[in-house]
Each structure stands twice: as structure tokens, then as C-alpha cells.
Amino acid sequence: MVISGRYRLWLIAGAMLLVQMTAPGMAGQVPAATPLVFAGSGTNLPIVRILAEEFQKRHPEIHIEVPASIGSTSGIRAAADGAIALGLISRPLKENEKGLGLEVATYARTPLIIGVHQTVAEDNISYAEILDIYRGKKNRWKDGRDIVVLTRESGDSTIEVMEKGVPGFKEVYDESQKAKRWTPLLKDLEMNQTLAKTPHAIGFSDLGALTVERHKIKPLKVNGVAPTLKNLQNGIYPLAKPLMFVFHREKLPATAKEFLAFVHSKEGAKIMKANGYLPGK
Incomplete structure (x- = not known):
């Protein structure tokens, strides 16, 4: 049986509660508080896991679970259904999602990176070269090696950033998809791991994940512009992925509100900057 991402979190929460209730010595006792679950886009996971770990050091009575990526769309649906406390997203809400009664809070940005395997000699790429690679017109590096293109699926937040930030990218990307030139990778972690181990490859990552x-x-x-926090903050580097929480304000547990306050504090900002994320909008 295939289990959709939307209901996977219900099973996680239910299983954890069952373990608590049936553990030795727990019979007849009140089970421990249900953990907070934050889930959604893979772009958010590296920093949210660090923030959750640091928060729990200060609040050991609060338990937070951050499962593997289920994507922004499933994170939004799970938050709307009340299956999770916070949805993790890396794109704006779509029109059909704006009526779900969710509040969106941007907490950070991180530079979107055009990355290559370490075997690639080039250290710079222009918009024109990106478009030519996606057209299939540029298919070799300067050393004559074939370019291995790793891409993401249509609708992914990375592709949306590229479409908004790189003039002409939407058209060449759509054409490459129709031509089935490359097989898209579906998760941030899959992209990062594949790019790191594939000689002569080009793909996408972000400064936070790296x-x-x-x-x-x-x-x-x-x-000619490096993907650094300083260049992003100064408006020089053009490509950035937004990181946002979505939630029902009136249904948000007090413990989740404490976590949000920690994220937006000076301490939270310091943690984010140290790990490749620019705090705030």
C-alpha cells in the first residue's frame, strides 16, 4: 500500500503515542506530551533541525520531531489539516492555498547555488550559459568533458526561484521538460548527494545545505558574483530561497509559539547566520 505524504505524519504521531502508552511502567499513567512535529520542504530541514536541537537544550521538557522532506505542498496541507504544528515551506502560497486560513512567517533566506562536482574547473557561470545548457546547446565544459545536468521537477521551489530570477529560464526549462532531456530529482537531499558524487555534473543547492x-x-x-550571505544581504547576489513557517495562529500550541520566539530572537539569528542563512525577510 502506498502512503501519501499528507497522512504519513498522522502515522508517525500515532505510532509515537502508542509507544508512550505501551512502554514498560506506563500502564495506568498519563502519557507524555505529544511531540511537536514540523514538516515540509527539504530546504528548511538543515536549519530547522539545528534550531530545534538548540531550543530543546533550553527546554528539555519539549520534544520536537522534524521528519524527512515531504515538500512544501504536503507541509501546507498537513498544517491546514492540523496534523503538524508548523509547516515548512520554501515558496509562496499558491492561489488555491491562500484560503486555508494559514499564517505565513518568513524567518530566513539562503543563497540558491548553481553548483558543480569538484571535477569541474569552471568557477563562474553566466545567465546565458545556464540557458544554453538547458537548451542542450552547451553540452561540454572547457576541458571537453560532457556536462551532466541534474535538475528538479516542475513546480519545485528551486525552479520557481530560477524562473523569477533568470530571464528566459522558464521557457528553456519548459522546453527541456517537454523534450525529456533529463530526469528530474525530487528532493533537495537527493540533488545534493547526487551532485556531490557525479563527476562533471551541474545542479542546484543552497548555501545553508552546504x-x-x-x-x-x-x-x-x-x-561574477559569489553566493555569500554578504552579497545576498547587499542585494548583489540575485538568487535566494525563502524559508517560511505556515500555521494556524489560533490552533498553534504554546510550545510552538515559544519555538517561533526563539527562532526570531537574537540567539536564533546568530545560529542561522553561522550556518549559511540570512535571518528575517
Whole structure:
């Protein structure tokens, strides 16, 4: 039986509660408080897991679960259904999601990285070169090696950032999909792991993931500009992924509100900056 991402979290929460209720010595006792579950886009996971860990050090009575990526869309649906406390998203709400009664809180941005395997000699790429690669017109690196293109699926937040930030990208991306030029990768972690181990490959990552998870990926400058927090903050680097929480304000547990306050505190900001994320909007 295939279990959809939307209901996977119900099973996780139910299983954890069952374990608590049936553990030795628990019979007749009140079970421990249900853990907070934060789930959604893989872009959010590296920093949310660090923030959750630091928060729990200060509040050991609060337990937080951050499962594997289920994507922004499933995170939104799970938050709307009340299956999770916080949905993790890396794109704005779509029109059909704006009526769900969810509040959106942006807490950070991180530079979107055009990354390559460490075998690639180039250290810079232009918008024109990106478009030519997706057209299939540019298919070799300067050393003559074939370019291995790793891409994401249509509708992914990375592709949305590229479509908004790189003039002409939407058209060449759509054409490449119709031509079935490459097989898209469906998760951030899958992209990072595949890019790190595939010689002569080009793909996408972000500064936060590279900092936290230490993937052996070489970030390229884009039009001569390095993907750093300083360049993003100064408005020089053009490509960034937004990180947001979605939730029902009136249904939000007090413990989740404490976590949000921690994220938006000076301490939370310091943690994010140290790990490749620019706090705030």
C-alpha cells in the first residue's frame, strides 16, 4: 500500500503515542506530551533541525520531531489539516492555498547555488550559459568533458526561484521538460548527494545545505558574483530561497509559539547566520 505524504505524519504521531502508552511502567499513567512535529520542504530541514536541537537544550521538557522532506505542498496541507504544528515551506502560497486560513512567517533566506562536482574547473557561470545548457546547446565544459545536468521537477521551489530570477529560464526549462532531456530529482537531499558524487555534473543547492551538511559541491559565481550571505544581504547576489513557517495562529500550541520566539530572537539569528542563512525577510 502506498502512503501519501499528507497522512504519513498522522502515522508517525500515532505510532509515537502508542509507544508512550505501551512502554514498560506506563500502564495506568498519563502519557507524555505529544511531540511537536514540523514538516515540509527539504530546504528548511538543515536549519530547522539545528534550531530545534538548540531550543530543546533550553527546554528539555519539549520534544520536537522534524521528519524527512515531504515538500512544501504536503507541509501546507498537513498544517491546514492540523496534523503538524508548523509547516515548512520554501515558496509562496499558491492561489488555491491562500484560503486555508494559514499564517505565513518568513524567518530566513539562503543563497540558491548553481553548483558543480569538484571535477569541474569552471568557477563562474553566466545567465546565458545556464540557458544554453538547458537548451542542450552547451553540452561540454572547457576541458571537453560532457556536462551532466541534474535538475528538479516542475513546480519545485528551486525552479520557481530560477524562473523569477533568470530571464528566459522558464521557457528553456519548459522546453527541456517537454523534450525529456533529463530526469528530474525530487528532493533537495537527493540533488545534493547526487551532485556531490557525479563527476562533471551541474545542479542546484543552497548555501545553508552546504554549510550544515558539508556536501562536497563546488559553488559557482553567477555573473561574477559569489553566493555569500554578504552579497545576498547587499542585494548583489540575485538568487535566494525563502524559508517560511505556515500555521494556524489560533490552533498553534504554546510550545510552538515559544519555538517561533526563539527562532526570531537574537540567539536564533546568530545560529542561522553561522550556518549559511540570512535571518528575517
